[in-house]
Amino acid sequence: MPIELHCDHCGKLVRAPDDAGGKRGVCPSCHQSVYIPTPSEQLEPLTIEPVDKNAERERQRLLRESHDLVNRVLHEREAPGDAQRGRSSAPSAPSAPARTPGGPAPTPGAAPPPPVDVRKLIIQYARAMADGELAVADRLAQHIRRDMKKAEDVMQEITLDELPPAEIANVPRPVLVGFFKTLRGG
Numbered sequence: 001m002p003i004e005l006h007c008d009h010c011g012k013l014v015r016a017p018d019d020a021g022g023k024r025g026v027c028p029s030c031h032q033s034v035y036i037p038t039p040s041e042q043l044e045p046l047t048i049e050p051v052d053k054n055a056e057r058e059r060q061r062l063l064r065e066s067h068d069l070v071n072r073v074l075h076e077r078e079a080p081g082d083a084q085r086g087r088s089s090a091p092s093a094p095s096a097p098a099r100t101p102g103g104p105a106p107t108p109g110a111a112p113p114p115p116v117d118v119r120k121l122i123i124q125y126a127r128a129m130a131d132g133e134l135a136v137a138d139r140l141a142q143h144i145r146r147d148m149k150k151a152e153d154v155m156q157e158i159t160l161d162e163l164p165p166a167e168i169a170n171v172p173r174p175v176l177v178g179f180f181k182t183l184r185g186g
Helices: 053-075 120-129 134-159 175-183
Strands: 002-005 013-016 023-026 031-035
Touching: 002 053, 013 031, 120 134, 120 175, 134 175
Parallel strands: none
Antiparallel strands: 002 013, 023 031
């Protein structure tokens, strides 16, 4: 008994021989390539094993641990080209106490506010966006935008890294790029 299907392009009825199932053919009407499905009688049932939740949790833990270790090693040493471009992995000393927007002016001789870890904030922002926690992401974005120059460098670095940070390793790169565009545009 021939396999009957409708062409995806022109909608005409197409009849194909039984042995053509699972292959591609040409529609006799519009001459476009058409996939010919395998008849259900010819399909073998696929047995699926249950997911071992403990093994999956352990795999995720090991993956996060591996990413953390790689990130730590990569960021502990200075990249060869950074010194030439004027960037250093060592924290730079603040030139003058900065005034936080909406906050009181710093007192002369007082300790400067603790430095903000923009990289950590950006990773938290991407994680919040991926988890759909938009209010949290919005608050983080406000903090990140205070130092957009540094944030741009960090976003560029995260986007170009072969191994993304463990916290956002499961976020596809194009989605991450979209999150960063949103952060820039807000």
